[in-house]
Amino acid sequence: MALVSQSLDVPELGTPKQLILGGSSNQRVLTGDEKAAVLLLALGPDYGKPIFDELDEMEIKQLSRAMVTLGPITQGMLDDLMVEFVTTISSNGTLSGNTDSTERLLLSFLPAEKVDTIMEEIRGPAGRNMWEKLSNVQADVLAAYLKNEYPQTIAVVLSKIATDHASRVLAVLPEELAMDVVQRMLGLDQIQKEILEKIETTLRTEFMSTLNTSKRRDSHEQMAEIFNSFDRQTEARFITTLEEQNRDDAERIKALMFTFEDLSKLDSSAIQTVLTKMDKRELALALKGANDQVKEMFFNNMSARTAKLLKEDMETMGPVRLKDVDDAQGRMVSTAKDLAAKGEIMIMKSKADDQMVA
Incomplete structure (x- = not known):
């Protein structure tokens, strides 16, 4: 901005010295670029044009950026700036640097095509x-x-x-x-x-x-995704605390989190890895309460002999308590999440289609 200060015969606007304008603690400090922007806005098109004529395109862009982001300038701030520049300037009270005032000023002495280029670089294409x-x-x-x-x-x-x-x-x-x-x-x-x-x-x-204006995304669904990203210890700690504070919220979040049924959406190699980590009796107990689709998915990822033996174990169990089934399924989910934490499998629910990939 040296050319601006040379044209006005005042100290350079980019000097290390900064002025707290307005004389009160709540007035902000203006940078050199902002001081030049305030001064040129105050001068207006008639008196500002000779100064702009001395600037190159890079300096005009730099000044224009400062003008666009300047915001309100009070009379007190303007008065202090006039004192700093040892200049006599008349003013109507306050100024506000924004896109419209900057563009109007540039149009007063630059071709419209050049102004369009400058303003587009500052704010991007319209919108x-x-x-x-x-x-x-x-x-x-x-x-x-x-x-x-x-x-x-x-x-x-x-x-x-x-x-x-x-x-x-x-x-x-x-x-x-x-x-x-x-x-x-x-x-x-x-x-x-x-x-x-x-x-x-x-x-x-x-x-x-x-x-x-569309419906806001369900906050419990969003929190469930966050909880899904926790490691098992952190998840348990948060769920336990939330259950103590608001059991309904905790239950809604748990219902939306990665579930036993979601295991059926894993890649075959991931499913097989999970199966190798499971106790046979616990696996039979977990599948005892699963729907037919989930059962078939697990059976299809075993050898024919292993699947046959597992089905026999499930039949010989007889009636089982729902709580025991839920616990077994929960441990399968925990096993999958632990494997994912170790990098042995990947479980990631897609926001777009709710599919699991591994």
């Missing part, structure tokens, strides 16, 4: 926040909305959001549509500003507004 928000929307939710749009529109949207998120959205789109979108993305030229703004407006009014 940059929109693209950031879209990158945080679940891939399947965004895909469900986009699949009803024209492939060219989908291509534009996916070209603007984060690449890793775009890949997840493409993966869940219908295959034929996804390939059409890929071809169109490969052929995308520079998108006209008017078209981009129209797409952003539609997304904001038709999609994001609906998404923002």
Whole structure:
């Protein structure tokens, strides 16, 4: 910012000395860039233009960034700044540095195309926040909305959001549509500003507004996922404490956590690893209370002879207490989680389709 201070014949704005403006403890310290931004906003287009004419593009961008994030400047702060620069400036009271005031000032002495370039770099394309928000929307939710749009529109949207998120959205789109979108993305030229703004407006009014007013995700479901990530000791400690404070919440969370039935969604190699760690009688007890689908999944991952012997053991047990079955199933789940903690298997519930992968 040396050129700014040279033009005004005042001390350089970036010097180590910092001024606490406003004369009170609640006034913030302005940096050199912010001081220059305040001064140029106060000068306005007529008196600020000669100074901007002396700056190069990098310095204009630096000043513009400071203006956009400046926020309110009180009269007291402005008065102190005038004293520092040994300058006489008239003011209407307070200033507020923001996107609109910065753009208006730049337009007073720079071509519109150059201003567009500068402002786009500062805040991104119009509605940059929109693209950031879209990158945080679940891939399947965004895909469900986009699949009803024209492939060219989908291509534009996916070209603007984060690449890793775009890949997840493409993966869940219908295959034929996804390939059409890929071809169109490969052929995308520079998108006209008017078209981009129209797409952003539609997304904001038709999609994001609906998404923002949709039902909040169940807090117990979210907490269950957090508890699933605990090691067994930490999980037990938290569950025990929660049971003492609010048994209903604890029971709801436990019901949503990784369960015995979830074992059936593991990869075959993971299932077989779990089976090798289980006591035969406890395994028979756990399967005694399982549904037919879960039973078959375990039987299919054993040798024919082992499965036959296990079925015989289950038959000879006779009636068993439900509590004993629950305990046995709980120990199988604990075994699986312990194996996962050691890295021998992986159990990870997908948020998109609730599947287990190993």
